[in-house]
Amino acid sequence: MSKRKGLYASKMKRATHMLFYRRHQKPGVKGWELRRVLGSDYPKVLEILDDYLKSLDLQVKTVFEEGKTPAGKPSLEELDKARFYITLRGELTPKEAKMIGWRIDDLAGLAVAIVYIISKKGQAPRKDVEAMLSEKLPGWKVGLNVERYIRYGYLQQDDKEQLYLDWRTLAEVDEKALTDFLLKSEAQTTLPTEGAEENLDIEEEDSETS
Amino acid sequence: MHSKKEQKKLGREKLQRIIEMCLAIENHTVDPFMLDVDNILAIVKEYFPQWEQAEELNLDAEAIHHLASVIKLQSEWVKHRSTSLYTDPFLLEEKLTQATKEEMLSIFLKAWHPIVELEQLSLHSFAEALRYWETLVPLKDRWPELAVPEVAAGTATRDELVKQRILSDKVFSEELECYWQELKAKVGEKGSDGKMPYWDFIGADTYEETVQRAFLTSFLVTYGYAALEIHPLEEAVFIKPLEKPLSKISAQQLISIPISVTFENWQKWKRGELK
Numbered sequence: 425m426s427k428r429k430g431l432y433a434s435k436m437k438r439a440t441h442m443l444f445y446r447r448h449q450k451p452g453v454k455g456w457e458l459r460r461v462l463g464s465d466y467p468k469v470l471e472i473l474d475d476y477l478k479s480l481d482l483q484v485k486t487v488f489e490e491g492k493t494p495a496g497k498p499s500l501e502e503l504d505k506a507r508f509y510i511t512l513r514g515e516l517t518p519k520e521a522k523m524i525g526w527r528i529d530d531l532a533g534l535a536v537a538i539v540y541i542i543s544k545k546g547q548a549p550r551k552d553v554e555a556m557l558s559e560k561l562p563g564w565k566v567g568l569n570v571e572r573y574i575r576y577g578y579l580q581q582d583d584k585e586q587l588y589l590d591w592r593t594l595a596e597v598d599e600k601a602l603t604d605f606l607l608k609s610e611a612q613t614t615l616p617t618e619g620a621e622e623n624l625d626i627e628e629e630d631s632e633t634s
Numbered sequence: 635m636h637s638k639k640e641q642k643k644l645g646r647e648k649l650q651r652i653i654e655m656c657l658a659i660e661n662h663t664v665d666p667f668m669l670d671v672d673n674i675l676a677i678v679k680e681y682f683p684q685w686e687q688a689e690e691l692n693l694d695a696e697a698i699h700h701l702a703s704v705i706k707l708q709s710e711w712v713k714h715r716s717t718s719l720y721t722d723p724f725l726l727e728e729k730l731t732q733a734t735k736e737e738m739l740s741i742f743l744k745a746w747h748p749i750v751e752l753e754q755l756s757l758h759s760f761a762e763a764l765r766y767w768e769t770l771v772p773l774k775d776r777w778p779e780l781a782v783p784e785v786a787a788g789t790a791t792r793d794e795l796v797k798q799r800i801l802s803d804k805v806f807s808e809e810l811e812c813y814w815q816e817l818k819a820k821v822g823e824k825g826s827d828g829k830m831p832y833w834d835f836i837g838a839d840t841y842e843e844t845v846q847r848a849f850l851t852s853f854l855v856t857y858g859y860a861a862l863e864i865h866p867l868e869e870a871v872f873i874k875p876l877e878k879p880l881s882k883i884s885a886q887q888l889i890s891i892p893i894s895v896t897f898e899n900w901q902k903w904k905r906g907e908l909k
Contacts, residue, residue, distance in 0.1 A: 444750065444751065444752050445751070445752050446751050446752070451749050451751040452749070482750055483747070485747065485749075509749045509750075509751075510749065510750045510751070511747040511748060511749050511750060512747045512748055512750065513747065514747075515743050515744055515746075516743050516746065516748070517743070518739055518740075518743065521739075521743060524748070528735065528736075528739055529735050531739055531742060531743075532735040532736075532738040532739045532742065534742070535738045535739065535741065535742035536730055536733075536738055538742075539726060539730055540726075540727070540730060542726070543723040543726035543727055543730075544723060545723075547662075556727075556730065556731075559731065560734075560735055592749070595749055596746055596747055596748050596749055597742075597745055597746055597747075598745040598746075598747070599745075601744065601745040602741065602742065602744075602745035603726060605741040605744050605745060606726065606729050606730070606733065606738075606741050607725065607726070607729060609729065609733065609737060609741055
């Protein structure tokens with residue numbers, strides 16, 4: 425192994441440790457933190473790491489300050505202020521989503537809340553979001569779910585009870601893809617995969633609460 | 635034909651309505667494009683020459699200010715529509731209403747890439763934690779149990795309360811001085827041989843007041859303002875004020891004389907059966 429390759433391999437390991445292990449209250453690492461540890465060529469290190477993670481269906485996700493992705497190639501200053509995460513590159517199946525601690529209707533509720541806020545240009549009154557959710561979720565669950573979305577960092581609420589998208593949505597959800605898929609969708613009654621099993625779960629949950 | 639006054643009144647009302655409409659738009663309750671800016675500007679221009687008072691000009695400026703805010707909102711709306719993220723909100727809402735939970739989940743999973751993070755201990759932090767544990771002083775050494783002695787319930791004297799600053803010494807000594815003067819005056823009026831019956835001095839209209847006077851009298855005696863004279867055979871107790879309080883309490887004064895100030899005794903005194 426050449427000296428240069430060895431150097432990058434070592435930097436990639438450091439970057440992996442920094443990105444995978446939570447260092448702060450919130451996951452992810454700021455660009456300037458990576459620069460301090462890895463050096464000014466940290467974007468190159470992240471590029472190599474991202475390439476390596478492809479085979480594991482993971483990726484290095486960059487979230488720019490205030491969620492504003494620069495039009496062209498980002499400057500070093502913009503990268504320094506950005507936050508980097510390791511996220512899943514592909515998709516989870518409904519069963520996998522359930523296995524990582526999400527009930528299917530809670531996840532569907534999150535999707536509805538996010539899309540609704542996007543449709544309102546990133547800001548919507550909490551009561552409106554709750555009204556939208558209560559069309560498909562039992563009333564007692566709606567408030568709890570919104571609280572959960574806020575607690576996890578998907579949504580944030582101001583003192584006027586207005587809801588906004590929070591840091592986790594920016595890091596995890598491809599807003600454009602989400603709205604595009606929704607607009608292209610046609611009414612569907614079963615899930616594409618493991619549909620029967622998941623449908624059964626939802627019906628059971630609903631009947632418990634009714 | 636409207637008079638000038640009526641014209642101005644009408645103009646003010648129109649400006650007020652414009653401001654209210656703009657505020658509704660600013661609060662996102664009305665679509666910014668509901669407002670015809672050209673028409674509004676024409677109204678503002680029409681009435682502007684009539685404004686003379688500062689209040690009227692203020693109203694005009696306020697209307698223009700809010701109108702500018704609405705134009706800004708319209709501009710933002712146009713900017714948002716031109717971005718790739720724009721999708722018709724009504725269409726999105728409609729889709730949301732129509733979509734089933736399963737469909738929403740299926741769509742969301744296509745666009746959701748959850749963060750991967752580990753919160754497990756690393757070998758390094760595990761070794762650190764072990765080192766910390768080894769050097770950690772046991773709880774019993776860090777927080778030794780306080781040896782609180784068991785104290786039996788007892789009584790507190792005035793001195794103790796004064797010493798503990800619960801009661802003020804000054805107020806009490808002043809009260810005692812007054813009480814001593816009262817004793818001297820009463821003995822002068824009703825007493826004989828410079829003394830008077832103890833119960834005649836402490837006795838009052840109510841039992842509570844009697845107890846309070848007995849309490850103060852005990853301090854008069856203890857602090858050397860007065861002396862008690864006891865006639866055991868006659869079962870009579872007299873109180874005798876001293877001309878000057880004794881500065882040094884003698885050994886003789888340290889003798890305790892219990893006098894029972896019970897409710898029954900007080901009633902007996904009221905009936906004249908106790909001296």
